[in-house]
Amino acid sequence: MNTDPLDIERGRDLLADARSVIILTGAGISAESGIPTFRGEEGLWRNFRAEELATPEAFARDPRLVWEWYDLRRQKVLECAPNAAHDRIAEWLTRNEGVVLATQNVDGLHERAWLDVGQVDGGRLLEIHGTLFRVRCTACGRESPHREPVDSSSPDTLPHCEACGGLLRPAVVWFGEALDPAIIGGAFEAAEGADVCVVVGTSAVVQPAASLATVTRETGGRIIEINPESTPLTPICDVSLRGTAVACVPALLSDI
Ligand code: BV8
Ligand code: ZN
Secondary structure, eight states: OBOOHHHHHHHHHHHHTOSOEEEEEOTHHHHTTTOOOSSSGGGOBTTBOHHHHSSHHHHHHOHHHHHHHHHHHHHHHHHOOOOHHHHHHHHHHHHOTTEEEEEOOOSOHHHHHHHHHSOOOTTTEEETTEEEEEEEETTTOOEEEOOSOOOOSSGGGSOBOTTTOOBEEEEEOOTTSOOOHHHHHHHHHHHHHOSEEEEESOOSOSTTTTHHHHHHHHTTOEEEEEOSSOOTTGGGOSEEEBSOHHHHHHHHHTTO
16 A cells, blocks of 8 residues: 555645535445455355346346345444444534535445434435345335345245235345436536545446546546555546555545
8 A cells, every 4th residue: 555645635635625525435445344345356255246146137037046145245234333434434424514425335334434423414425326224125116124134045035025015125226227316316416516526445337326426527626536456537536545445534534
């Protein structure tokens, strides 16, 4: 890791002058909480890649396999806690009305970190890919919180809708599915108006999320990237901090 203190200072200067900021996070911000990223070496499960399981086709084909994967991820997340990067971002959100957080993560760690320091402003915490801890009925569309363990040993033991008996699915956005227009619309509105976009822990591969940073750039804003590796966004970043979220986010955001 080589995060040059001068780069951190340059990032802090950009943020000190910013009236509005959007933060875009990906799986990398949760890595130091113990949650495997998608495209890292731990991203495989039983030799399946996320892109093969996180699809409506996979769920239609084998809802038990998909629910087994999601239940394992939920149990893993419930054993983990927000890290210092989640915590600093949560504190910053409570201190600055002009900051919006758009996360690709479905682990709920940003919400947990924010709840630890204050009242969550739902309009400024945009879980653009949904959350592991809500379900949606595949028949009637009802959504509800859900964190009980799921028994995927038979089709009958999978969770079913209390209202209509339909099979429940995780309320996350799968590949090939549209994002909630109100949520992603709010994120792009924030990105367009942002003076700075801070991108933390994403490989910037998945769309439309990765385009949030380019929209800030295209509308005259600046980009700060935090990632141990370079990404497709690196060439258009004003500041690239080659370090981990826990090493860089507190240094970047402290006392701003
Ligand atoms: C859409 C929820 C259109 C589920 C996720 C062909 C057919 C259909 C669509 C497409 C297609 N080709 C392309 C697309 C678009 C597709 C897409 O982008 N595909 C990719 C693979 C190319 N997008 C979609 O399908 C989207 N929908 O386009 O709909 C449409 C419109 C109208 C009507 C119908 C359809 C939906 C995309 C949402 C998919 N769902 N998650 C679940 O989680 O189970 S995406 C999934 O990937 C997660 O949300 C994850 O967050 C996200 C992105 O990955 P990253 O977060 O970046 O994680 P990754 O592992 O890749 O990278 C980690 C990074 O962290 C690395 O850079 C690493 O260096 C860094 N890191 C590691 N350690 C640390 C660290 N950084 C800091 N600190 C550390 N310690
Ligand atoms: Zn139902």
